[in-house]
Amino acid sequence: RDDISRLLQELPSDDAALLVAEMPGELREELLDTMKIEHSTDVQELLGFADETAGRIMTPDYFALEEEVTVSEAITALQRRSEEFEMAFYLYVVDTRNHLLGVVSLRQLLLNSPSTPLRKIMISDVIKVTTDTDQEEVARIVATYNLLAVPVVDQENKLAGIITVDDIIDVMREEATEDIYALAGVEADDRAMGSSFNSVRRRLPWLLLSLGAALIAVAILQYYREIIRQEIWLAVLIPVVAAMGSNAATQTMTVVVRGIGLGEVSVDTGRRVVLKESLVGLINGAVVGLVTFLIISAWFGWKLAVVLGLTMVLSLLIAGMFGALIPVALKRFRVDPALASSVFVVTMTDVITFFLYLIIATLVLRYKPF
């Protein structure tokens, strides 16, 4: 225990907070007690912020001075306290009550005369985030403005900490993994080199959920069993019906979820995206429907070709519509669009597609030309 505590004190406090957050409650308390008071306070403060917010990933080890300090005094201060800072690229300028006023890059210190006060060389239009900003948003800001670190302020604009670019890179990897996994129905923390038991636990719930979804399609087919009995080729063609709608839905969902993740799609532009993806679905549906019609009419005759061709057009249109609509709607209701979209969209698309297939089949196959 003492070893752990000593190790934690060596770590920068943002990394220590991540480790401590993983520990069981009792051990966590004890560790925070035995740690050097000041450092422990840092970690506890970080733990007070919600998961995946700027407050949780920031380090309070920033380098800040007041505005009347001169360049040469700043350099002396930096030299004296050099050991304290994880990675200091910027010098923040604050007032006596720690409100953030401006920022000076270390390079500016080298480029200005020693007697200049920081006030004169600071940039006062600081790009900053607040402690409750989502970490994904922080990553977008750092990426957009090419920053090495971004200051984190509280509700009163008091400087609370900084987030450095190395931590942003970790956030980006984590968020990208989350998005990739969610679309495939895998929970985060499932690792290729991890334990088998962990992987089973992370994937089984989603497999059982999609078993449930497939059984809905089974119930639909059971309901329409008489038409299948009359026309056995309807059964033989089911793999096409089952595959194409869900594939198109997955494509659309992937592009839209990634667009939301990269900040390209917002709730405001959501309407445009849904319209666009519906159009794409219709065009792809028309082409796939035509190709299917030609192949199936050569293979199984024109009636089945009409049934399957029409089903493809409508199925891909619906896939495009739901594939865009559901992530955008989830985003509006502040649910992580990547997490919940996949099962919803694929199940809805499949269920509607099977219904359409069998309704169209009933209509077309009953039709007797004079």
Place this chain on the structure above:
Amino acid sequence: RDDISRLLQELPSDDAALLVAEMPGELREELLDTMKIEHSTDVQELLGFADETAGRIMTPDYFALEEEVTVSEAITALQRRSEEFEMAFYLYVVDTRNHLLGVVSLRQLLLNSPSTPLRKIMISDVIKVTTDTDQEEVARIVATYNLLAVPVVDQENKLAGIITVDDIIDVMREEATEDIYALAGVEADDRAMGSSFNSVRRRLPWLLLSLGAALIAVAILQYYREIIRQEIWLAVLIPVVAAMGSNAATQTMTVVVRGIGLGEVSVDTGRRVVLKESLVGLINGAVVGLVTFLIISAWFGWKLAVVLGLTMVLSLLIAGMFGALIPVALKRFRVDPALASSVFVVTMTDVITFFLYLIIATLVLRYKPF
């Protein structure tokens, strides 16, 4: 044209190279001609390197001095040439023939006495990449060592350029998008806010490919049509057969491809990953098979329950095996594992699953208890 040329000269040369690479050949030549000679040479040199390599994304605007230069001379040099550098965080130390000898951070300049030669304060064990290093590998190195910039050397260890962390962030976003898209069968450059026509062009080929894959399953069902005619419930249960194997395969593939992308899975550890994923497939298959058996035996009787339960166990085992084996094998043959895995794995899993389903059905349904 002159406007474009003037704009390009304003851009850092790595960004200019990216723009010029996108232009049609003739316009590209003209632009390079009209651009200021020196800058144009930079861009042309960058264009000489293969796509997605360090050479292509580096900027040649590095800040390098020789080892006998003192700290105060270095600061003067930095002040004089400050405008030239996109983002200078490190000072590289080279010999007279530009071989990379060491690195000094700008902070070290502030912390050491003015008369110290760079030789004494430089770190000579420099983390560096070569011009042909893959950009994904460069991103991994920068992320692992928390660097702000990494020097790029040629085959003779001569300094060719640097890659800054802001460009690494762009690379990481690009690579993550590529991986996410590839798993869903969408080509890169498909954007939620882009044109409909572009999205159609990017997705249609993959949809037609999966139509082809579904038609293989149709051919299998056609071959076994007599047993389906005898037992219509076999047709009704096809959605479960079609869904579960491909879902499990997609899960496995996603985790393995992401593991390869993050550098956690290599060709050496590939064998272990394939074994682990096969085990996970077997366990998930056993659970899903049991649940399926119980539901189907209550709904359609024990014979169909045995058929579907057994199919699930084998299908999920195969999904785990191929889902890991194919990306690892593609990696060994230097094919991008994300790009090619998806269609292969899902098609193979589906085809084998349908065969197993109908073979098991033939065996079980023919079996007449005494």
